[in-house]
Amino acid sequence: MISPEEALKAAAQMATxxxxxxxxxxxxxxxxxSRGAIRTPWREELVGDPATGVIAxxxxxxxxxxxxxxxxxAGRRDSFSTATLDLRIDYMRPAAPRMGIVASAHCYKLTRxxxxxxxxxxxxxxxxxxxxxxxxxxxxxxxxxxxxxx
Amino acid sequence: MxxxxxxLKTFLQSVPxxxxxxxxxxxxxxxxxxxxxxxxxxxxxTFLPALHGGVIGAFMEMTALAQLSVVQDTPKVHxxxxxxxxxxxxxxxxxxxxxxxxxxxxxRIANVTVEAWQEAKExxxxxxxxxxxxxxx
Numbered sequence: 001m002i003s004p005e006e007a008l009k010a011a012a013q014m015a016t017x018x019x020x021x022x023x024x025x026x027x028x029x030x031x032x033x034s035r036g037a038i039r040t041p042w043r044e045e046l047v048g049d050p051a052t053g054v055i056a057x058x059x060x061x062x063x064x065x066x067x068x069x070x071x072x073x074a075g076r077r078d079s080f081s082t083a084t085l086d087l088r089i090d091y092m093r094p095a096a097p098r099m100g101i102v103a104s105a106h107c108y109k110l111t112r113x114x115x116x117x118x119x120x121x122x123x124x125x126x127x128x129x130x131x132x133x134x135x136x137x138x139x140x141x142x143x144x145x146x147x148x149x150x
Numbered sequence: 151m152x153x154x155x156x157x158l159k160t161f162l163q164s165v166p167x168x169x170x171x172x173x174x175x176x177x178x179x180x181x182x183x184x185x186x187x188x189x190x191x192x193x194x195x196t197f198l199p200a201l202h203g204g205v206i207g208a209f210m211e212m213t214a215l216a217q218l219s220v221v222q223d224t225p226k227v228h229x230x231x232x233x234x235x236x237x238x239x240x241x242x243x244x245x246x247x248x249x250x251x252x253x254x255x256x257x258r259i260a261n262v263t264v265e266a267w268q269e270a271k272e273x274x275x276x277x278x279x280x281x282x283x284x285x286x287x
Contacts, residue, residue, distance in 0.1 A: 018193070018194055018195070018196065018202070019190055019191055019192070019193040019194075019196065019202075020191060020192055020193055020194050020201075020202035020204070020205055021194075021202075022191075023191035023192075044166060045166045045167070045169065045170045046166065046167050046170060047165070047166040047167060048165055048166075048167045048227065049165070049227040050164050050165060050166065050227075051225075051226065051227070055167075056165070056166075056167035056208070056212075057208075057211060057229075057230045058167055058171070058204075058207070058208025058209075058211055058212055059167065059208070061204050061207045061208045061211065061233070061235075062202060062203075062204025062205060062207070062208055063204070064204070065202070065203045065204040065207065066194075066202070066204060081195065081197065083203075083237065083240065084203040084235075084237045085236075085237055086234070086235070086236055086237070087203070087207060087233075087234070087235040087237070088232070088233070088234045088235070089232060089233050089234075089235075090231070090232045091229070091230050091231060091232065094229065
């Protein structure tokens with residue numbers, strides 16, 4: 001077992017170092033017990049609607065999914081990997097043109113095998129979300145150490 | 151008057167995020183198959199390795215929008231209202247395919263389902279059900 005501080009640090013590291021997270025430029029905003037928030041900055045190549053310059057809803061999907069994973073592992077001192085079972089996203093409105101997006105997630109129930117998570121994403125104001133998500137994840141035993149044979 | 155193939159090509163080329171993913175599509179009659187070649191920047195789990203769940207979800211959503219671009223002759227991008235994504239198998243480090251079924255295309259709303267697979271279409275890795283708000287001309 002590792003210390004709570006080390007556990008948070010490991011989760012934060014995972015949140016931004018996974019190849020697709022790095023490709024989308026994910027930055028850690030905050031992390032706490034069963035909670036996490038991540039930002040993705042606006043970039044021309046992430047645009048979904050060339051007429052408006054609004055970031056693609058697919059980026060929001062990846063960000064919400066990733067942020068849910070962060071909330072599950074945040075503060076857990078035992079190591080395990082997660083896989084998404086089900087992810088439901090409602091898109092309330094497009095993000096503002098040329099704006100980055102922040103997502104925050106809360107793992108509100110964790111059983112021995114399943115994690116239930118809610119998340120939301122916004123551009124400027126957390127109280128005016130662009131999208132909300134509800135997800136279920138399955139927990140897969142301890143994650144192998146980095147570099148271990150699969 | 152543009153052909154469905156031209157409308158699809160225009161859609162795929164005009165959306166920067168589709169190029170970021172590396173997604174392409176082939177059209178046979180009115181049946182479109184979307185193709186997502188494996189690339190290292192799509193990995194979400196380095197241990198397996200496996201595609202990021204968000205990548206698979208985004209790919210299926212873009213497949214739905216691409217299929218809509220085939221039947222809807224408008225340069226505007228339709229808006230996603232909601233998606234429900236079901237993950238069935240890990241996305242492995244190989245090419246992923248997807249096909250969309252336009253269950254209903256109404257005046258304002260389209261109901262679409264999408265399935266994504268890798269080695270065999272009978273063993274899908276994920277499915278999506280979504281509602282899309284259609285942009286008029």
